[in-house]
Amino acid sequence: MPYSITHAFHRSLTAAFVCILLGAAMSTGHGEQLPPKIAPEATAWKPASIFEKDDKDDKFKDQPRMNLSGAACVPTTPKFTSCLIANDEKKYAQFFSIEGNVLVPRKLIRLSDDDKDPDAEGVAYEKGFFYVTGSHGRSRKSDKENLSSYVVFRIAVDPQTGAPKTEPNAKKVEGVEPSPRLREVIEKSNDVGSKFNKPLAEGGVNVEGIAVRNDRIYFGLRGPSLNRQAFVLSVDASALFTKDDDLKPASTPLDLGENTGIRDLAVVNNGILILAGPTRDEDVPYSVWLWDGSSKTAKSLATLDLSTAPKEAKAEILLPLEEDAANIRVLVMFDSAENGGAMSFTIKR
Incomplete structure (x- = not known):
């Protein structure tokens, strides 16, 4: 015994x-x-045609877009009739729609006539406006300051149909309102101001995600990641497009993990989804988190199994498709994959 x-x-x-x-x-x-690792759905997503690479006279116009980054849709009825996707490293965005499991590219809209591209990385929508954010202050290929970056663009659309208030023009800027005021928010931030206009290799501020909720614009930073913390900057949406109105800026640190930054943001019914991933090329998995938009903690929901994605692909688009009390179904798209290489996931809340 x-x-x-x-x-x-x-x-x-x-x-x-x-x-x-x-x-x-x-x-x-x-x-x-x-968060648990989840596999993509079996749904085979495909484009109806290629997302355009540049103006019609571009010799590369018939090649698939490899630099898509950031997308959002107007909540129309039926759904997904008016969406906008950013063309990273170009001066325009492109409208598209979703029909079943098919992405249908539509008209281009030019964002900027500056010599340098705005490095558009994120797209959001709220209350009759699409918003497109530029990314970083220092080019990946140059140590010179890029004054075209950190610019936020606003495009007015009909909130019922999603149709642009001004006919989209790929040749010149029409119907697009720019704002440079995000630069002052970054520069004055107690959390990341010291990284303003620093090169990417030195942890310089790099904006990748944008979401608009309750009249505030949230900017998710891919970098810097400091002591496991990634950062979200937010401002009053209307004030950003005025000269002197109070931006009411805020900065929120979120513990997402070592060398982990924010690759995209997306609004859902009870908060903001965060697509997290490596700040640069670190061995960090891509994951999805739910954040209430104000607290300093986010809830981990899932790690994405991207083993079937191209090796060089970087998840940079998180687009909610549908949601209920138990699940959120999302579309994930990639930079460095043909036409975004879309795949969908069902994520438990």
């Missing part, structure tokens, strides 16, 4: 120790559990 009791005690102790080890393996180091 004594042997049996001792033996049982040791077995229980061993089991408890194993549980502790397993719990530690599933922890991020701050007590929270790593």
